[in-house]
Amino acid sequence: MTEPTGAELDILKVLWEESPLSARELHQRVSEKRDWSYSTTRTHLNRMVEKGLVRRRDSHGLAVFQAAEEKVSLLGGIIRNFSMKVLDMGGSMPASAFADSELLNEEELAELTRLLEEDES
Structure with a gap:
């Protein structure tokens, strides 16, 4: 990506x-x-x-x-890369960390949560 x-x-x-x-x-x-x-x-x-x-x-x-890519999909990839490469996390950051974002509405935040939880499985 x-x-x-x-x-x-x-x-x-x-x-x-x-x-x-x-x-x-x-x-x-x-x-x-x-x-x-x-x-x-x-x-x-x-x-x-x-x-x-x-x-x-x-x-x-x-x-x-x-x-070219939907907002949540691209942001999910950025979050995954950040959590792995910068924070050395094995899993993903919880999407709840972005609850106050003005960029994401409730539906998009729920979609991001599903995307990030999908990665942990």
């Missing part, structure tokens, strides 16, 4: 909320958090397509982008 950088996560967060988006639409939303030029947004998008984090397709002659 290719883990996204902090900047790539900012882009993915936007795409998980609203997708598909053109590069211009995405830039407008990401620029609220990142003080990037439009060309920087395009560069990140192109790299993310190459890494397999984002999918690009044409819609009525306009390139649009969407996350």
Whole structure:
């Protein structure tokens, strides 16, 4: 799994909320958090397509982008990698550790819990 950088996560967060988006639409939303030029947004998008984090397709002659992997699936992989590589844990971190996350709603948190518990079996 290719883990996204902090900047790539900012882009993915936007795409998980609203997708598909053109590069211009995405830039407008990401620029609220990142003080990037439009060309920087395009560069990140192109790299993310190459890494397999984002999918690009044409819609009525306009390139649009969407996350290549669902939010919970990608976050679950990041959590598993972190718990194994950084914390040297044999099992996974409990999903309850993320209960206060503004990124995950209750349904997504329940899905993350199932995913992480699945790994322990």
